[in-house]
Amino acid sequence: MTPDESPLRAAPSFFEVVLHQRACREFSADPVSDGDLHQILEAATHAPSAMNHQPWVFVVVREEAARTALTTIMRELWEGGGREQTEGRVPDSLLHEVDLGFTKTLPEAPLLIVVAGDTGTAPLEQLGWSVYPAVQNLLLAANALGLGSALTTMGIFRGAEVQDITGLPPELVPMAIVPIGWPAVRLGPPRRIPVAQKVHRERYGNPW
Numbered sequence: 001m002t003p004d005e006s007p008l009r010a011a012p013s014f015f016e017v018v019l020h021q022r023a024c025r026e027f028s029a030d031p032v033s034d035g036d037l038h039q040i041l042e043a044a045t046h047a048p049s050a051m052n053h054q055p056w057v058f059v060v061v062r063e064e065a066a067r068t069a070l071t072t073i074m075r076e077l078w079e080g081g082g083r084e085q086t087e088g089r090v091p092d093s094l095l096h097e098v099d100l101g102f103t104k105t106l107p108e109a110p111l112l113i114v115v116a117g118d119t120g121t122a123p124l125e126q127l128g129w130s131v132y133p134a135v136q137n138l139l140l141a142a143n144a145l146g147l148g149s150a151l152t153t154m155g156i157f158r159g160a161e162v163q164d165i166t167g168l169p170p171e172l173v174p175m176a177i178v179p180i181g182w183p184a185v186r187l188g189p190p191r192r193i194p195v196a197q198k199v200h201r202e203r204y205g206n207p208w
Ligand SMILES: Cc1cc2nc3c(=O)[nH]c(=O)nc-3n(C[C@H](O)[C@H](O)[C@H](O)COP(=O)(O)O)c2cc1C
Pocket: 021, 022, 023, 025, 094, 097, 098, 101, 150, 151, 152, 153, 154, 155, 190, 191
C-alpha cells in the first residue's frame, strides 16, 4: 500500500483508529515524511505523565547504518533467548509474526524511533508509567495517518549499546524501539478478549 492509497488517510474517527490498532512489522520502502512524523511526535508529547514531568525523549533514526545496528541487536537478543522464552507462551501465529519481524522485516522499516525515559525525573522503575502512555499516543497517531508501527522492547535489554548508537547520555534510558513505515500487509482486526470478560460492575465477580 502506498501513502496515497491508504484508506485511513482521510481523518478516521478516534474509534476507528483505536479499535484497529495492531502491531505492524512489515513495511514498504516508501519514505515517511517529516510532516507526518511531526504530527505523530506531537501526539506522543501530549500524553499524560506523573507530575507532568514529560520524561520522554525520542530519537528518530533514519540512517541505514544505525538502523542496521539497532535491528541487529534486536535480532541477536531474539535469537539468543527471546524466542525460546516466548515459545509455548503465545499462539503460533503471534510467535511467527514476531519471529518474522526480528529476523527479516524490521530492518526494512524506513525509520526507527528510539524512545527513552529520563531517569533525572523519576527512578527507572517508575518511568514506564509516564513513557508508555506517550508511546501509545504515538502508535495511535501513526495508525490515524495510515502508517504501521509496533511497540518493541527487545532492544532495551542491551540499552547501553542503544545509547551508544543513538548518542543518548546515560541518564536517558532506552525503553522502546518503534519501527514506523507504510504497511506492506493488510492486518486483520486485533485479537482481543471481549469487554465482558475483563470488566466487573461495582465489585469483582459481578458481570458487566
Ligand atoms: C510492552 C510491550 C512490548 C512489546 N514488545 C514487542 C517486541 O519486542 N517485539 C514485537 O514484535 N512486538 C512487541 N510487542 C507487540 C505485541 O506483540 C503486540 O502488541 C500484541 O501481540 C498484540 O498484537 P496486535 O498488536 O497484532 O494486536 C510489544 C507490546 C508491548 C505492549
